Amino acid sequence: MAGLKSLKKRRRIQVLGGAALALAVAVALIGYGFRDGINLYRSPTQVAEAAPAPDEYFQLGGLVKEGSIINRDGVAFDFVITDGAVEIPVAYIGRDPRPDLFKEGQGTIAKGYFRDGRFEAQNLLAKHDETYMPREVIDTLKDTGVYQDPNS
Structure with a gap:
């Protein structure tokens, strides 16, 4: 049982880390796209x-x-x-x-x-x-x- 809770916790941290990384990449791409578009x-x-x-x-x-x-x-x-x-x-x-x-x-x-x-x-x-x-x-x-x- 203890190993199962640890696995769920680890998986949850991995999902949150992946979501944060995807959000950071999306923000960087949007900023790069707007670099010449904002006048x-x-x-x-x-x-x-x-x-x-x-x-x-x-x-x-x-x-x-x-x-x-x-x-x-x-x-x-x-x-x-x-x-x-x-x-x-x-x-x-x-x-x-x-x-x-x-x-x-x-x-x-x-x-x-x-x-x-x-x-x-x-x-x-x-x-x-x-x-x-x-x-x-x-x-x-x-x-x-x-x-x-x-x-x-």
């Missing part, structure tokens, strides 16, 4: 206050500054994103052409890296229609007092 949003003010590491991929949002779009070779171009308080120069280095609704004075979100005082955008998100602006950009502009409701 933090930042405003120009947040980037100026605490510059991210050069290898950190994130989203930068705000308004495209009037008169700041400069075309380069191919689909590449430069522009400035502002939240009304801080301006960040952006170089679009992606492969896709500029979105049709990407214009000066409109809200946009650029995805890429901040290196050497300039944001290198690999992807751009522009508004869907004349009244749309990404929620994050609206919140940023409201925080700096620049936002004007298009319906007013």
Whole structure:
């Protein structure tokens, strides 16, 4: 009888140990899968206050500054994103052409890296229609007092 209790106890410990190991492997695999999938949003003010590491991929949002779009070779171009308080120069280095609704004075979100005082955008998100602006950009502009409701 004593050997049977010891065997049950040992088996229970083995099952719990195996479950803990499986859980640790699952958490590690999920973390590995999300390593590039989590893109933090930042405003120009947040980037100026605490510059991210050069290898950190994130989203930068705000308004495209009037008169700041400069075309380069191919689909590449430069522009400035502002939240009304801080301006960040952006170089679009992606492969896709500029979105049709990407214009000066409109809200946009650029995805890429901040290196050497300039944001290198690999992807751009522009508004869907004349009244749309990404929620994050609206919140940023409201925080700096620049936002004007298009319906007013």
